Structures are given as structure tokens and as C-alpha cells.
Amino acid sequence: xxxxxxxxxxxxYIFFLMLPIYWLINMSFKTTNEIxxxxxxxxxxxxxxxxxxxxxxxxxYTGYLNSLTYVGLNTVISVxxxxxxxxxxxxxxxxxxxxxxxWLLTNRMAPPAVFALPFFQLYSAFNLFDTHIAVALAHCLFxxxxxxxILEGFMSGxxxxxxxxxxxxxxxxxxxxxKIFIPTIAAGIGxxxxxxxxxxxxxxxxxxxxxxxAAKPIAAVMTRTASTSGYELGLLAAAGTLTIVPGxxxxxxxxxxxxxxxxxxxx
Amino acid sequence: xxxxxxxxxxxxxxxxxxxxxxxxxIPLMTVVNYSVxxxxxxxxxxxxxxxxxxxxxxxxRFHQALRRQLIFTFTILAIEIPLGIAIALTMPRKGPWxxxxxxxxxxxxxxxxNVVGAMWNIFALxxxxxxxxxxxxxxxxxxxxxxxxxxxFTLILMDVxxxxxxxxxxxxxxxxxxxxxxxxxxxxxxxxxxxIFRYIQLPKMKRVLTIAVLLRLMDSFMxxxxxxxxxxxxxxxxxxxxxxxxxxxxxxxxxxxxxAAMSLIYxxxxxxxxxxxxxxxxxxxxx
Numbered sequence: 001x002x003x004x005x006x007x008x009x010x011x012x013y014i015f016f017l018m019l020p021i022y023w024l025i026n027m028s029f030k031t032t033n034e035i036x037x038x039x040x041x042x043x044x045x046x047x048x049x050x051x052x053x054x055x056x057x058x059x060x061y062t063g064y065l066n067s068l069t070y071v072g073l074n075t076v077i078s079v080x081x082x083x084x085x086x087x088x089x090x091x092x093x094x095x096x097x098x099x100x101x102x103w104l105l106t107n108r109m110a111p112p113a114v115f116a117l118p119f120f121q122l123y124s125a126f127n128l129f130d131t132h133i134a135v136a137l138a139h140c141l142f143x144x145x146x147x148x149x150i151l152e153g154f155m156s157g158x159x160x161x162x163x164x165x166x167x168x169x170x171x172x173x174x175x176x177x178x179k180i181f182i183p184t185i186a187a188g189i190g191x192x193x194x195x196x197x198x199x200x201x202x203x204x205x206x207x208x209x210x211x212x213x214a215a216k217p218i219a220a221v222m223t224r225t226a227s228t229s230g231y232e233l234g235l236l237a238a239a240g241t242l243t244i245v246p247g248x249x250x251x252x253x254x255x256x257x258x259x260x261x262x263x264x265x266x267x
Numbered sequence: 268x269x270x271x272x273x274x275x276x277x278x279x280x281x282x283x284x285x286x287x288x289x290x291x292x293i294p295l296m297t298v299v300n301y302s303v304x305x306x307x308x309x310x311x312x313x314x315x316x317x318x319x320x321x322x323x324x325x326x327x328r329f330h331q332a333l334r335r336q337l338i339f340t341f342t343i344l345a346i347e348i349p350l351g352i353a354i355a356l357t358m359p360r361k362g363p364w365x366x367x368x369x370x371x372x373x374x375x376x377x378x379x380x381n382v383v384g385a386m387w388n389i390f391a392l393x394x395x396x397x398x399x400x401x402x403x404x405x406x407x408x409x410x411x412x413x414x415x416x417x418x419x420f421t422l423i424l425m426d427v428x429x430x431x432x433x434x435x436x437x438x439x440x441x442x443x444x445x446x447x448x449x450x451x452x453x454x455x456x457x458x459x460x461x462x463i464f465r466y467i468q469l470p471k472m473k474r475v476l477t478i479a480v481l482l483r484l485m486d487s488f489m490x491x492x493x494x495x496x497x498x499x500x501x502x503x504x505x506x507x508x509x510x511x512x513x514x515x516x517x518x519x520x521x522x523x524x525x526x527a528a529m530s531l532i533y534x535x536x537x538x539x540x541x542x543x544x545x546x547x548x549x550x551x552x553x554x
Contacts, residue, residue, distance in 0.1 A: 009357040013435075014371050017428065020390040021374070023397045027389055039400045081282040088279035093270040100280065102545060107291050109541045111489040113510035114530040117517050118294030141290040144283055202379045204492050205514075219379045223496070233389060240382040247377025248370075255366050 021244070027237035035233050050238035060239065063218035066132065067201065068246070070215065073136035075196040078143040079151075079189060086151035087177070091160065104145040112205045115141070120209050134210045135217070139203060143196045150195060154188025187257050194254045201247065218243060301527035319528035329529065331504070332512040333536075339508060340487040343426045347483060348476070350427070351434025355442055356468070358435070369439075372432040384496025387425040391497075411498065415505035418498050422506055425493060430483060437479040441472035481544040488537050509533055 027035060028050055029043040038044075054060040088094070089101060119138055120129070128134040162184065166176040182189070208220040222239050305315040323329050359365055375383070393399040393410045398421075402409040411417040445467065453463050491510040494500065500507035500515070507515075513533060517526035 006357040007359070009354055010359075010368055013354050013431075014368065017371065017375055017432070019397065020386050020428065023390045024386045035395060039395060077286070081286060084279035085283040088276035091270060092273040092276035094272065094274050094276040097276075100284070102542070104283070104287060105545065106538055106541060107287055109485045109489075109537050110291065111491075111510055111513075111530075111533060111537060113489070113491050113513045113517075114298065114534050115290075115294045116514065117523070117526070118297035119290075121297060122293055137286070138290060140286050144287050148283060198377055201377065204379060204381045219381045222385070223381055236385060237389060240378075240385055243379050243382050244374070244377070248374060251370050251373050251377060255370050 024237050025241050027234060028241045030234055032232060032234050047234075050234045051242075053235060054238055054242065059221060060218075063216060063221035064242070066211070066215050067207075067217040067219070070132040070135040070139070070207070070217070071197055071200040073132060074139045074143060074200045075193050077136060078140055078147045078196045079193050082144055082147035082151055082192065083182075083189070086148050086155055087181070089148065089152045090155035091163070101148075104148055108142045108145040108149070110141065112142075112203065116205055116209045119206060123210055129210065130212045130214050132215045135207045135215060136200075138206045138210055139200045142203075143199055146195055146199065147192045150192045151185070151188055154185050154191070158184055190254055191257050194250055197250055198247070298527045298530050301523045302531055305524055315524065319524045320532065323525060323528050323532060328512065329532075332507055332509050335505075335507065336488065336509045339422070339426075339490075340484060342423055343430070343487055344480065344483055346423070346427055347431045347434050348480060351431050351479065352438050352472070352476075354431070354435045355438035356464070358439055360443060369436070372435055375429050375432055380492035381496050383425065383429055384493040387421065387428075387493075388497050391421045413502055415502055418502060418506050422494055422497060425497060426487070426490070429493065430486070433482065434479045437475040438472055441475040442468060445471045477544065477547065481541070484544065485537060485541055488540070 026042060029046055029048070030040070031045055031047050031049070034040065034043065034045055089097060123129050123134045123138070128137075158181075162180070163176065166180050171180065204217070204219045204223075207217045208223070211217065211220065218239065222236060302319055303314065303316060304312040305318075306312050358368055378386070388396075390396050391398045391411050393403055393412075399409055399411070408414075409417050411421040449467050450463070453467060458466075489510060490508060491514065494506055494508060495511055495514075498506045500511045510533075513526060513529055516522050516529065
């Protein structure tokens with residue numbers, strides 16, 4: 001492996017990654033006739049109709065709003081309860097700590113397919129079916145363990161002397177936690193929030209099971225359209241393209257921490 | 268790090284435990300409940316012991332789904348882990364291209380799973396999709412909606428497309444944490460590139476690679492939406508993985524008993540695998 005030819009591998013890989021995405025964007029600017037009629041590498045009759053339809057039809061754009069609402073709620077809930085817990089795991093030894101940590105992780109590993117039906121019954125019993133908060137809470141199942149895992153990794157990288165010095169300086173625990181500790185691990189919090197956003201945004205099975213009309217996520221709107229209104233590939237492609245935008249937006253914000261974040265702070 | 272013993276730390280953990288338990292324990296108990304009962308509708312349930320478990324464990328359908336699942340999981344691991352390491356090794360370490368690479372590579376991870384499936388469906392369609400069209404015009408008879416082999420090829424390629432970046436990012440995080448001094452020492456000793464990889468880079472990446480294997484193993488066992496949207500488990504049952512089969516039984520046929528028993532068996536398999544890796548990882552961390 002010589003240094004001069006190194007760039008070839010990542011370049012080819014990124015080319016491979018971009019190809020299906022390009023195809024999706026390409027399709028989203030085509031008319032249905034063109035998609036079904038001929039194979040073209042770029043749109044011959046460039047059209048914005050698919051996007052106009054999405055931005056003017058309430059069933060489409062409320063789908064986006066619904067998704068963003070429960071994803072936002074979930075991120076806030078997950079990170080705020082995970083913060084103290086991660087602190088406890090990284091600083092203290094207590095009865096059953098290791099078992100508890102493993103139990104939390106098993107939930108990250110529980111297949112959502114297993115929980116689809118019981119979740120439907122549970123949230124219906126609490127009268128939460130078809131609300132944003134139901135999806136936000138359900139996604140806590142895998143996002144809280146993940147947030148605890150990531151934050152614990154970042155917090156363990158902060159020397160304990162920081163805590164001790166602060167107490168000597170006369171800080172109370174809560175003041176230390178808010179004024180000193182949280183700013184110190186701000187990057188970790190950003191990364192944890194990013195991951196909660198990501199996994200809540202991409203998950204569909206639970207979100208679809210727990211909603212029908214009022215809180216229907218965009219992904220579910222898409223699957224329904226694909227199955228009922230014939231084969232409107234252009235519309236589907238436009239909706240798909242739009243779901244990539246929020247993701248690209250948040251990646252940009254955490255780009256400097258992204259590699260460390262995927263390593264759960266454990267490098 | 269030296270941790271102090273402090274039982275009050277439990278108070279910090281309580282909110283997490285309550286929220287996760289609400290989502291995990293109650294549904295799990297519901298599943299356990301269904302798995303040992305027989306119902307004829309009208310909300311009447313009868314005790315049926317372990318019958319459902321026996322039935323599932325002896326059914327060909329379950330064996331086939333499990334076999335497909337294992338083939339799928341080990342194929343994608345065998346491709347994604349070495350490929351991810353190779354890409355991470357060749358990525359730039361400094362300069363403006365680092366951010367560009369990272370952002371572009373992370374993009375597939377942020378796309379909703381059903382969009383991934385739909386995107387690959389459009390991409391692989393025999394006549395109008397890019398991949399299908401190119402393969403067919405090259406003389407291959409490619410049609411993933413008809414031929415099981417092609418469906419598998421598309422499925423594996425989609426997963427490689429979707430998740431290799433996760434391995435790349437993890438391996439890359441491990442690589443950039445190696446101090447320059449290590450490389451300088453290796454250069455003084457006249458180490459060959461392979462020796463550097465084997466004795467410096469690989470040991471340093473061990474921990475993050477364990478996380479990578481762990482996450483890919485678990486997530487590939489849970490995979491549902493992408494193959495469902497791409498192939499719907501077909502043609503026939505050729506790409507029906509465990510979770511697709513489970514949802515077919517539970518929400519399609521509404522056979523609560525068998526579905527619940529299968530859920531538990533499925534969950535136990537995943538749990539066993541994760542426990543194995545967790546122990547391995549923790550042992551690695553104590554060293």
C-alpha cells in the first residue's frame with residue numbers, strides 16, 4: 001500500500017455510496033412517464049411537480065412535522081435522563097451496577113419486531129396510541145441505553161480530580177454538575193443527542209405500529225403511498241430525498257466528533 | 268478509573284430504569300403470557316404450557332428462517348469488517364478532506380430504513396433502475412424480484428452500502444488515537460507496512476472493532492425494514508429473515524401464541540450472542 005495511491009480506495013467507496021443516492025434524486029425530478037418509459041441518466045423533462053405536491057399536500061408535509069416532533073421529544077428525554085445515570089456508572093460502584101448496565105444494553109439489542117404487538121397493546125391501554133409522545137417514549141427503549149453507553153464513555157475520559165477540585169472549591173454537587181461538568185462533556189452530549197436523533201429518525205417499525213393518523217411519521221406515509229396509489233415512483237423518490245436532508249444537516253454539526261462518537265467515546 | 272462505592276448512586280439511575288422498564292418489562296411479560304396460552308378468539312385464553320415452543324423449535328419454517336438469518340449475518344460481517352478496516356486505513360488523517368470523507372460516509376447511516384429499501388429497489392429495478400439496467404445490458408440476466416440469487420446479491424450489497432461506514436468510522440476513530448511516536452519507532456526499526464498493521468494498528472483498533480462486530484451482529488439480527496421494503500421476503504420465501512417471518516406470523520396471521528414463542532426464542536438467541544460479546548469486550552477493557 002503506497003501512500004500516493006491511497007486516495008483511490010475512499011474515492012471509489014464514496015462513489016459507490018453516492019450512486020444510489022444520485023439515482024434517487026435523479027428520479028425525483030422526472031415525470032412518471034419518463035421513469036417508466038425510458039432509461040435516462042439525468043431528467044430529460046426536468047420537473048418540480050413531485051416536490052410541489054409534497055409541500056402543498058397536508059398528508060405529506062405533516063408527516064415530516066410528526067417525525068421531527070417525536071424525534072425531538074425522544075432526543076430531549078433520552079439525553080436528560082441518561083446524563084445522571086451515565087455519571088453514576090462512570091464515577092461510582094453500587095449494588096448491581098454491572099448487571100444493570102448489561103440489562104440496559106440488552107434493550108438496545110431487543111429486536112423491535114418482538115415488541116411491535118405488545119407495544120401496540122401497552123400504549124393503547126394508556127390511551128397514548130397515535131400520539132407523538134408514545135413514539136418518543138417507545139424509542140427510549142433503545143435510545144436511552146445507547147445514550148447512557150456513549151455518555152459513560154465520554155465521562156470516563158474526564159479525570160476524577162475535576163470533581164474533587166470543584167468540591168474543595170466549595171461547589172455543591174448540582175452546581176458542579178451544571179456549571180462545570182456538563183460544559184466539560186458538551187461534545188459527548190452533542191454526540192449522544194446526534195445518535196438519539198439518528199436512531200429515532202431511521203426507525204419505522206415501532207413508529208408505524210404506534211400511530212394511525214394524527215402522529216403518522218413520514219416514512220409510514222411513504223409506504224402507504226407506495227402500496228395504494230399505484231406506482232408513483234417520482235413522488236416516492238422526492239419524499240425519500242427530503243428525508244435525507246435533516247440527517248445531512250445534523251451530520252454537518254457533529255462532523256468533528258463523529259468518529260469518536262461512533263466509538264462511544266472509548267478510544 | 269478507581270470508582271468509589273456509593274449506594275446513593277442508584278438515585279441517579281432510577282429515571283432511566285423506570286423509563287426503560289416501562290418499555291421493556293411490561294411488553295416482555297405480555298409476550299411471555301401469550302407464549303404459554305392458546306386462544307380461540309373472544310379474549311378467552313387457555314393454558315398450553317410449552318407447546319408453542321416445541322412447535323416452533325420443530326418447525327421447518329423456523330429452521331429455514333434461522334438458517335437464512337445466520338447466512339446473512341455472517342456474510343455481511345465477512346464483507347463489512349475487512350472492507351471497513353481497509354477503507355479506514357487508506358483514509359486521509361489530516362487536512363480538509365477528512366471532514367468531507369466523514370460527512371459523506373456517514374450519510375447512509377442517517378437515511379430512514381424504509382427509504383434505504385425503497386432507494387435500492389428503485390436502483391436495482393431491472394429495466395429502469397441504474398444497477399439493473401447496467402447489469403442487464405452487460406449480458407447478465409439480472410432480476411431481483413424473480414431470481415432468489417439476485418435478490419440475495421441485492422440484499423447483501425444494500426447492507427454493505429448501508430452499514431460499512433459504521434465500521435469505517437469506528438476503525439478510523441481507533442486509528443487516529445495512535446500517537447505518532449509509535450509510527451516513528453516502527454520506522455526506526457524498519458518495520459514493513461504489514462508489520463505496522465499487525466502489531467501497532469490492529470491491537471489499537473481491537474476495542475473499537477469489538478464494538479463494530481457487536482453492533483453489526485446485533486443489528487443484522489434485528490434487520491427488518493430494509494429487506495421488507497426491498498424484496499418483501501421474496502421471491503417466494505428466499506429472503507425471509509427471522510424478523511420478517513415473525514412479523515408475518517404476529518401481525519399478518521395474528522397467531523399470538525406461536526408469534527410470542529418465536530419472539531422469545533429469537534430474543535434469547537440475540538441475548539446469548541450479545542452476552543458473549545459483552546463478556547469478551549469487558550475482558551478486553553480490564554486488560
